[in-house]
Amino acid sequence: MTLTELKYIVAVARERHFGRAAAACFVSQPTLSVAVKKLEDELGVTLFERSAGDVSVTPIGERIVSEAQRVLEQVQTIKQLAEQGKDPLSGPLRLGAIYTISPYLLPYLIPVLRQRAPQMQLLLEENYTVRLAEMLKQGEIDVAVLSEPFRESGIATQAIYDEPFVVATPLNHPWEAQERIDAAQLEAENVLLLSPGNCFRDQILQTCPELNREALPTGSSLQRTLQGSSLTTIRHMVAGGIGVTVLPATSVTAGDGQLLSIRPFAEPVPMRRVVLAWRRNFPRREAIEAVRRAILDCGLPTVVMLPDAPVE
Secondary structure, X not given: OOHHHHHXXXXXXXXXXXHHHHXXXXXXXXXXXXXXXHHHHHHOOOOEEEEOOEEEEOHHHHHHHHHHHHHHHHHHHHHHHHHHOOOOOOXXXXXXXXXXXXXXXXXXXXXXXXXXXXXXXXXXXXXXXXXXXXXXXXXXXXXXXXXXXXXXXXXXXXXXXXXXXXXXXXXXXXXXXXXXXXXXXXXXXXXXXXXXXXXXXXXXXXXXXXXXXXXXXXXXXXXXXXXXXXHXXXXXXXXXXXXXXXXXXXXXXXXXXXXXXXXXEOOOOOEEEEEEEEEOOOOOHHHHHXXXXXXXXXXXXXXXXXXXXXXX
């Protein structure tokens, strides 16, 4: 039994597909398949049930994969302890961020962090919250920038800033005459949201639950809620007159004024709380603190930085 074989079975269990698991491990599918079969023969159990285009984990396989994941996490901790013995601010730091934060925070964060910790190379991962949570627990990333609510066993979090939401409409929309928009006004508009699975979509729906609808009765005064694959796509759809949308304030740029009309919300202004998340046993706390300090000092516009408290 080898660590490589454990890595392979964890990947297969996660991807439910040998080809995708092999790609994730940067090996050929035959190499991965042979290694998994070798481990099954050594253990004398079947870990995966294979069928055309589908892979499922057996009950005993679920237990073994869970233990394999713990072993891999411990190995990663040992490596990180060794690095900490040298310099916690040297060597790579694997940073994850959700799609609706990454492109707006990183251009500010990276230059500040590079100046403060020039020997700490950032390896970046952009993904959905659920995937970043898995990667944190599996030791595939070291720290993530996410938004609340976020609770995972074995993961520590610290709030960094609050970010308000704003309303975006096409140019010459009637709402341009208003200084602020009440959230209830969204109910009578075509509202463009990100597709399901994105936490920013969920936060908007919490602000205006009436938008959580697939279809509406004939004659209803409410319109449909439409979807886009990214905030950039949604911007273009709004500019084309398809509807209105809600954006995180950090995503608004000077160039938006040529395509969109941006209005703040009336009180209470909906917002999200952005947090750092890391494994509780992650040894390089100085590296986490360096990221936290860099975010606080990077001059991110439109957000409210939260009271300063060092990472414990």
